[in-house]
Amino acid sequence: MDLDFIAEFHPCSDETGSLPPCAPLAVPFVPMQQNNPKMYPPHQALCNGTLFPGLNLPFRMKKEPRTMAEGAACELQALLFVLTELGLYLDTHQQDREAFQLFQRYAKLAEEGKRRYEAAYGPLTQASAANFQEYIWLSDPWPWEYCQEGGRK
Amino acid sequence: MFIYEKKLQYPVKIKNCNPKLAAVIISQYGGPDGELGASLRYLSQRYAMPFPELKGLLTDIGTGALV
Numbered sequence: 001m002d003l004d005f006i007a008e009f010h011p012c013s014d015e016t017g018s019l020p021p022c023a024p025l026a027v028p029f030v031p032m033q034q035n036n037p038k039m040y041p042p043h044q045a046l047c048n049g050t051l052f053p054g055l056n057l058p059f060r061m062k063k064e065p066r067t068m069a070e071g072a073a074c075e076l077q078a079l080l081f082v083l084t085e086l087g088l089y090l091d092t093h094q095q096d097r098e099a100f101q102l103f104q105r106y107a108k109l110a111e112e113g114k115r116r117y118e119a120a121y122g123p124l125t126q127a128s129a130a131n132f133q134e135y136i137w138l139s140d141p142w143p144w145e146y147c148q149e150g151g152r153k
Numbered sequence: 154m155f156i157y158e159k160k161l162q163y164p165v166k167i168k169n170c171n172p173k174l175a176a177v178i179i180s181q182y183g184g185p186d187g188e189l190g191a192s193l194r195y196l197s198q199r200y201a202m203p204f205p206e207l208k209g210l211l212t213d214i215g216t217g218a219l220v
Contacts, residue, residue, distance in 0.1 A: 046163065074164055081162070084217060091210040117160070124158045143161045 014038045014054040033089070035096045042078035051085035072120055076113045083110050155216070162220050192218035 012018065017031030037052050045051040086103045093099060114124055122136055123129035129137035182188050195215030202208045 071164075073160060077161070077163060084213075088210070088213055088217070091206060091213055094206065122159075124160060125156055127156075137159075143159060146161065146165070 016054075033092070035093060036098065037089075042082045043074070045085065046074075046078040046081045051082055051089070072117060076110070076117045079106060079110045079113050082106050155219075188218050192216075 012034065014037060017033050019029050019031055023029055033052070033054065037054055039045070039051050040048060040053060040056075048056050050056050083103070083106045086099060086106060090096065090099055090103060118124055118128060118131070122139060123132060126137050129135060180187070183190075192215045195211045195218065199208050199211035199215070202211060
């Protein structure tokens with residue numbers, strides 16, 4: 001599967017992708033997202049449910065994102081979402097160096113964000129519970145119990 | 154192998170409880186053709202995938218859908 005060959009062809013606009021030239025007859029192809037796609041900033045990405053404006057295809061074509069709540073938890077959620085999205089993009093575009101460098105930067109930001117979050121709210125994983133004075137992994141609230149007003153979102 | 158993170162992926166703020174909507178959402182997740190079933194199919198079928206990029210892709214999509 002030579003994805004590089006496909007990517008070299010004429011760049012299309014951001015919401016379109018490339019198809020292989022001279023493809024075998026009667027085989028369906030999905031247009032391939034190109035290198036260097038436009039990307040939303042982290043909070044907008046989380047709000048829209050995708051990092052890429054080109055892939056923002058809401059059901060009834062309404063494109064205004066809902067406004068997001070702020071907060072330390074939200075920061076981390078946005079960072080980790082961008083990281084996930086970039087990871088999925090890199091799975092099909094492993095030659096995209098710029099995207100990989102962005103992925104590395106976000107990974108670093110996410111590490112720092114996790115440490116800040118844990119300092120404020122407690123361990124994120126059972127293993128990281130080791131970094132605290134006592135075993136507080138079992139403490140309430142659990143994520144499905146976060147309250148709406150004032151509590152963690 | 155999976156690690157559980159004690160946080161939500163997306164902030165949730167429920168102003169009004171809506172049990173009917175909850176029933177629809179849970180049926181989309183767990184019901185027939187639900188996300189949960191799809192995730193487990195991705196995670197099971199990657200073992201038969203010959204291309205490394207696609208083993209990775211199936212793994213990552215399956216993981217993301219489980220979240």
